Amino acid sequence: xxxxxxxxxxxxxxxxxxxxxxxxxxxxxxxxxxxxxxxxxxxxxxxxxxxxxxxxxxxxxxxxxxxxxxxx
Amino acid sequence: xxxxxxxxxxxxxxxxxxxxxxxxxxxxxxxxxxxxxxxxxxxxxxxxxxxxxxxxxxxxxxxxxxxxxxxxxxxxxxxxxxxxxxxxxxxxxxxxxxxxxxxxxxxxxxxxxxxxxxxxxxxxxxxxxxxxxxx
Numbered sequence: 001x002x003x004x005x006x007x008x009x010x011x012x013x014x015x016x017x018x019x020x021x022x023x024x025x026x027x028x029x030x031x032x033x034x035x036x037x038x039x040x041x042x043x044x045x046x047x048x049x050x051x052x053x054x055x056x057x058x059x060x061x062x063x064x065x066x067x068x069x070x071x072x
Numbered sequence: 073x074x075x076x077x078x079x080x081x082x083x084x085x086x087x088x089x090x091x092x093x094x095x096x097x098x099x100x101x102x103x104x105x106x107x108x109x110x111x112x113x114x115x116x117x118x119x120x121x122x123x124x125x126x127x128x129x130x131x132x133x134x135x136x137x138x139x140x141x142x143x144x145x146x147x148x149x150x151x152x153x154x155x156x157x158x159x160x161x162x163x164x165x166x167x168x169x170x171x172x173x174x175x176x177x178x179x180x181x182x183x184x185x186x187x188x189x190x191x192x193x194x195x196x197x198x199x200x201x202x203x204x205x206x207x
Contacts, residue, residue: 002172004172004173005171005172005173005174008160008163008164008173008174009174009179011156011157011159011160012157012160012161012176012179014156015153015154015156015157015160016153016157018152018153018156019150019153022149022150022152022153032144032146033144033146033147033149034140034143034144034146034147034150036150037137037139037203037207038139038140038143039143039147039150040139040203040204040207041137041138041139041140041207042139042140042141042142042143044139044204044207045139052130055129055130056130058204059125059126059129059130059201059204059205060126062122062125062197062200062201062204063118063122063123063125063126063201065197066118066121066122066197066201067115067118067119067122068177069177069180069184069193069197070104070109070114070118070184070190070193070194070197071109071110071114071115071117071118071119072109072110072177
């Protein structure tokens with residue numbers, strides 16, 4: 001059914017719209033909402049021992065995104 | 073910092089400037105958009121460029137921006153778009169990733185067939201990836 005497809009598209013658009021709205025709110029002066037970059041920065045600091053697990057996962061995920069959308 | 077480290081840091085800083093990076097990313101994007109999906113050229117480009125950025129991100133060769141030590145409780149708001157995207161993608165993926173149940177890549181593929189959209193996607197990917205490398 002095409003309605004199901006439109007629901008899925010609406011879900012994706014809603015998610016991206018919410019992300020854009022949050023990023024806008026985060027960049028307002030005095031905002032206590034962190035930006036997406038700040039969240040990524042904190043996640044990338046996660047380590048297990050000397051291994052920068054957060055950094056490896058985030059950089060690897062970004063690499064995979066490029067491969068998935070642009071090469072596959 | 074000894075003199076050689078200082079020089080290395082200055083060179084890295086110069087390379088990290090938008091004046092240098094934007095034209096480099098634009099050239100890679102314009103070249104990359106020439107290769108369609110599933111082509112050897114696209115595979116080689118994404119693996120080579122992605123691998124270089126991955127290596128740069130794990131090395132100390134690029135200056136990094138500061139990040140907060142901790143996140144405020146309001147960071148939880150980011151769960152709303154994150155979970156929405158994850159749930160919608162998972163539902164459609166497990167429903168077979170068909171025309172009726174499209175995943176994000178199903179929806180993106182027809183758009184990314186156009187040269188300009190593909191070049192813009194390459195540029196967006198490189199810019200976002202570079203943003204992570206600098207974190």
